Amino acid sequence: MTLALARKWRPRNFGELVGQDHVVRAISNALSQNRLHHAYLLAGTRGVGKTTLARIIAKALNCEIGVSADPCGKCGACTEIDAGRYVDLLELDAASNTQVDSMRELLENALYAPTSGRFKVYIIDEVHMLSRSAFNAMLKTLEEPPAHVKFILATTDPQKVPVTVLSRCLQFNLKQIPPALIRSQLENVLGREGVQFETPALNLLARAAGGSMRDALSLLDQAIAHGAGKVEEASVREMLGAVDRSYLFSLLKSLAGGQGPALLAEAERMAAMSLSFDAALQELATLLHRIAVVQTLPEALADDEPERDTLIELAAAFSEEDIQLLYQIAIHGRRDLGLAPDEFAGFTMTLMRMLAFLPVEPAKTVPAATPGRAVAKPPTSAEEAAPAVASEVTLKPAGNAEQELADWRTLVGRIKVGGMARMLADHCEFRSLDGERLELAVPEAHKHLLDKVYTDKLQAALTDYFGRRLRLRISTGGTGNTPAEIDNQVRQAKLAKAIASIDTDPFVRELVENFDARVKDSSIKPIQ
Numbered sequence: 001m002t003l004a005l006a007r008k009w010r011p012r013n014f015g016e017l018v019g020q021d022h023v024v025r026a027i028s029n030a031l032s033q034n035r036l037h038h039a040y041l042l043a044g045t046r047g048v049g050k051t052t053l054a055r056i057i058a059k060a061l062n063c064e065i066g067v068s069a070d071p072c073g074k075c076g077a078c079t080e081i082d083a084g085r086y087v088d089l090l091e092l093d094a095a096s097n098t099q100v101d102s103m104r105e106l107l108e109n110a111l112y113a114p115t116s117g118r119f120k121v122y123i124i125d126e127v128h129m130l131s132r133s134a135f136n137a138m139l140k141t142l143e144e145p146p147a148h149v150k151f152i153l154a155t156t157d158p159q160k161v162p163v164t165v166l167s168r169c170l171q172f173n174l175k176q177i178p179p180a181l182i183r184s185q186l187e188n189v190l191g192r193e194g195v196q197f198e199t200p201a202l203n204l205l206a207r208a209a210g211g212s213m214r215d216a217l218s219l220l221d222q223a224i225a226h227g228a229g230k231v232e233e234a235s236v237r238e239m240l241g242a243v244d245r246s247y248l249f250s251l252l253k254s255l256a257g258g259q260g261p262a263l264l265a266e267a268e269r270m271a272a273m274s275l276s277f278d279a280a281l282q283e284l285a286t287l288l289h290r291i292a293v294v295q296t297l298p299e300a301l302a303d304d305e306p307e308r309d310t311l312i313e314l315a316a317a318f319s320e321e322d323i324q325l326l327y328q329i330a331i332h333g334r335r336d337l338g339l340a341p342d343e344f345a346g347f348t349m350t351l352m353r354m355l356a357f358l359p360v361e362p363a364k365t366v367p368a369a370t371p372g373r374a375v376a377k378p379p380t381s382a383e384e385a386a387p388a389v390a391s392e393v394t395l396k397p398a399g400n401a402e403q404e405l406a407d408w409r410t411l412v413g414r415i416k417v418g419g420m421a422r423m424l425a426d427h428c429e430f431r432s433l434d435g436e437r438l439e440l441a442v443p444e445a446h447k448h449l450l451d452k453v454y455t456d457k458l459q460a461a462l463t464d465y466f467g468r469r470l471r472l473r474i475s476t477g478g479t480g481n482t483p484a485e486i487d488n489q490v491r492q493a494k495l496a497k498a499i500a501s502i503d504t505d506p507f508v509r510e511l512v513e514n515f516d517a518r519v520k521d522s523s524i525k526p527i528q
């Protein structure tokens with residue numbers, strides 16, 4: 001590969017131009033119907049294909065076969081334009097030629113007929129950089145253009161182009177190219193170059209390219225060199241200085257679980273790896289944005305997305321409001337990083353802020369080291385006779401079970417049940433235990449949770465915990481003395497205290513302004 005990929009794979013016809021379908025369609029139609037304008041303005045951020053498009057238009061206008069949206073690519077005019085040595089194509093980079101003299105020089109020979117082509121084509125890149133007098137010189141030609149002259153102006157900043165010029169141009173706005181399109185183009189190029197690659201590496205490159213195909217291909221060149229002929233995730237990550245996303249995933253999981261110590265431990269590990277905390281906050285905001293998209297539009301998540309399962313899991317672990325709040329805190333944290341005593345302090349403070357403002361459920365003390373069976377007492381002779389229980393299961397005395405069931409909220413924190421079954425458990429209260437018959441009650445307002453699938457899961461978790469068979473029956477009604485309700489009351493009490501601190505913290509005040517009453521009423525929760 002001697003030729004840089006960006007040059008080698010530069011689109012040579014409209015069909016190869018990626019991500020600008022709307023502009024291509026309009027220009028192609030005009031060309032095939034021979035409705036030619038004498039001046040075009042192509043606006044768009046860097047690397048989206050403005051000058052590439054301008055050259056394709058130049059070919060379409062001068063192809064020896066005839067004016068069409070599909071220049072042959074083989075004739076003298078086409079090949080010379082591709083090679084950058086066509087005598088009737090004049091390119092000027094206004095950024096380096098702002099003076100009126102170079103513009104005059106360029107326009108001087110506009111009056112003369114083209115040497116070999118149908119049209120003299122002037123491509124003026126970064127046209128907004130021209131000086132006022134240079135614009136005036138150009139305007140004269142724009143006002144009364146000779147029939148054989150075409151202008152194609154390109155700019156990243158159309159607002160700086162004088163309105164007198166704008167009004168004489170047909171304007172097209174090129175879009176930033178979405179990462180998915182860039183990724184598939186990189187995949188295409190690598191396939192044809194016969195270079196091995198890992199898809200996550202291409203995702204990283206596509207994101208880093210910031211909507212520019214040219215930058216994406218340059219980065220790809222670098223990545224191939226960096227990876228000694230292969231494009232692998234680890235090597236690309238290193239090249240881009242990108243944060244390993246597994247760190248971010250565990251940060252978010254710790255946040256979801258309200259686990260402060262785990263959060264700080266993860267930050268310490270990141271510091272030990274000398275990761276950039278600025279980049280980490282940026283990646284975190286990007287990740288939060290993706291989670292928000294998954295929450296709003298789950299279909300947007302590609303089936304082959306390598307982080308698919310984790311994204312879905314995180315999207316379920318937070319409410320949409322939580323994600324909005326975390327995003328805001330990440331952005332603020334990044335902005336304030338320069339003011340922090342050091343990057344590590346700034347980063348960890350941002351994490352703790354996230355933790356402090358998430359509506360964390362009051363910690364259900366789950367002593368992981370003492371699950372049900374470990375604390376089980378030796379079986380009594382009465383229970384040894386129980387035929388229903390598998391022999392290897394350690395039994396618990398019946399009285400003990402009833403006591404534990406009576407403290408239903410603590411028990412729910414100990415049994416292994418998640419998802420909707422856990423939600424069901426949180427909304428139940430203990431009624432009675434009679435032999436294997438366990439009766440719970442769920443308030444009328446939450447009876448939609450009474451699904452056999454969830455009930456069965458809860459029954460299985462309780463059976464597993466107590467090491468004896470239980471037949472679960474859940475009726476509706478009860479006194480409302482459920483873990484969910486108790487937690488709610490605990491939260492309300494602490495909320496009052498938390499709200500009292502709001503007025504004292506300018507950052508909090510800013511958040512409250514941004515999030516209005518929502519933060520105050522439902523999102524601010526003290527941590528346990």
Ligand SMILES: [Zn+2]
Pocket residue numbers: 062063064065071072073074075076077078079
């Ligand atoms: Zn041709």
